[in-house]
Amino acid sequence: MKSQKILALIPARQGSKSIIDKNIKSLAGKPLLAYSIEQALASKYINRVIVSTDSEYYQQIAEAFGAEVPFLRPESISGDLTPDLEVFQQALQWLQKNEDYTPDIIVHLRPTSPFREVKEIDEMIEELLAHPQWDSIRAVCPVPHTPxxxxxxxxxxxxxxLLMLEGIADPYNQPRQALPEVYLQTANIDVVRYDTIVAQNSMTGKNIGGYVQKIFNDIDLQSDWEKAEHLILQQYSGNEQSRTFSVDIDGVVAQLSPNNDYNLSQPNWPVIEAVNRMYEQGHRIVLFTARGSKTGIDWSAVTKQQIEKWGVKHHELRLGKVTADFYVDDRNLSVYEFIELSKKTNSSF
Structure with missing residues (x-):
């Protein structure tokens, strides 16, 4: 196993139409792309993780989370209708030509499927290696309605x-229990041999192994995103560790003030209620503000008076950003996610 060169390749173009910049949009405080990178890095067998993107900005984000981005994908294969095969063949050709690197196995992880488990990736790699006659192995799940x-x-x-069955004249009139079990590809994990992509010009080949997952979770539409947020928050609810929340004041705890005149600041009550819930649940709340950082005006007294008047429970108030498990602002955990998280936790997560 250790002698195998196993590459995780994560395609992440910037041109999403259904959800703008979906692949780097913050999901519970982390770019969507980061989930797939972290899962690949945690695998026992994957020894290289590469993101294929057409964006320098995406490249910076991917590298910040530990992936390699040794090239930018050409615009010609970054469109809505570009098939996976062209993206993967371009990546493999570039790696062979520029680095003399040829992997034995490629693990295809789509960033739109953040809920896969690392053990599933490893088990699928093991299955493919245990079945040399297979060209690939694909994750599938049972369908709720028979085709x-x-x-x-x-x-x-x-x-x-849509479909007929040999020996049965009218399968559509048969009881569901009498019909064959059918599976849907989840687009969650595909593990494929190098020769399948390069020699067979296919992402799967003809002899395809199946790995059954229980559910289908892929983010395509806004409704999928909202479902994903709910599932992520549920996962947080099972974590009993107390966390530190660093919460911005302006634009979060307080509404934005005209012309940055913080004397006019008004409270954002839904956020304050969420902050207080988190405080009562035992989490550490650090309020921070950059008020006056550009103008040199000292707003500390006004800020303290407002926080006390509004009844914002906290452990610490600082000027400037601080070290924390979560940042509740437009760059990490969104205000909506924070409020929903505070409602779904009882004492810890």
Whole structure:
């Protein structure tokens, strides 16, 4: 196993239409892309993690979380309709030409599937290595509705069955329990041999192993994003560790003030209630502000009076940003996520 060169390749272009900049959008305080990078780095078998992107900004984010970005993907293969095969072949060709690097196995991790488990990645790698006749292995999950009861609607408004079964004249009239189990590819994890991509010109080949997952979670639409936020917050709820929350004042605890005249600041009550809930649950609350950092005006007395008047519970108040597990501002944990997190935790997470 150790002699195998196993590459995780994470495609992350910048041109998402359904959710703008989806691949780097903050999900519970972390860019979506970071989840896949961290999972790949935690694998027992993956020994190289590369992100394929067409954006220098995405490149910086990926590298900050530990991935390599040795090249930028050409614009010609960064469009909405670009197939995975072209992206992967370009990456493998670049690595062979510029680094004389040829992996044995490539693990395809899409950043839009942040809920995969590291053990699933490792188990799929083990399965592929244990079955040399397989060209690849793909993650699938059971479908909630059998396609044997699905139909095409013709132009004349009559129905044509989507699928038929040998030996059964009308499977669409059979009990669901009598029909074969059918699986949906999750787009969560694919593990494929180098020769399958390069020699067969395919992302899977013809002999494809299956790895069954329980559920399907992929982020495509805004509704998927909201579901993902809910699942992430549920995961936080099971973590009993007390955390430090560094909470910005202006634009978070307080509404933004006209012309930065902080004498006019007004409280943001939903956020203050969330802060106080977190405080009562035993988490450390550090309020911070950069008031006066550019003008040199000392707003400390006004700030302290406002925090006391509004009843914002906290352990510390600082000028400037501080070290914390979470930053509640536009760059990390969003205000919405923070409020929802405070509602879903009882005493710790």
């Amino acid at each position: 044997y009861k699905m139909w095409f609607l013709r132009e004349d408004k009559t129905l044509a069955p």
